[in-house]
Amino acid sequence: MQALPETLSIAQEIQLSVAPVFMLTAIAALLTLLFNRMSQTQDQIRVLGERPEGEATAAEPDKAASRLLAARLSGIRWAIRCNVTAAILICSVVVSIFISDYLVPDLSNLIAALFIAAMTLLAAGFLLLLRDVSRP
Structure with a gap:
């Protein structure tokens, strides 16, 4: 017994969406x-800010450490933003795969653009992580 054409189409769409779903994981x-x-990093900032006045040997090293931790926190937040946006774009790719078969005949250019944008943001997130782990 042969499968219905719609069933084959849905099966193909699910196969196409498996790789992006693994990327989401x-x-x-x-x-x-x-x-x-x-x-x-936030805990380190909190501990640095809670030092009693007599315990700190010099105010300058504390300020330098605070600036370094604040920059580190900013980089991590940007990495999170890049990765969350990439995840949203990957979800859009999966949705577009299904929509392209039922509503709009050819969304291949949109799907490719969304996937490229997601990969670019994912790479940016990895670069920001690499920058963070490379700091002293």
């Missing part, structure tokens, strides 16, 4: 790592 793991790094 990878992005989720990366976001977990970034949120952990952000939490650790």
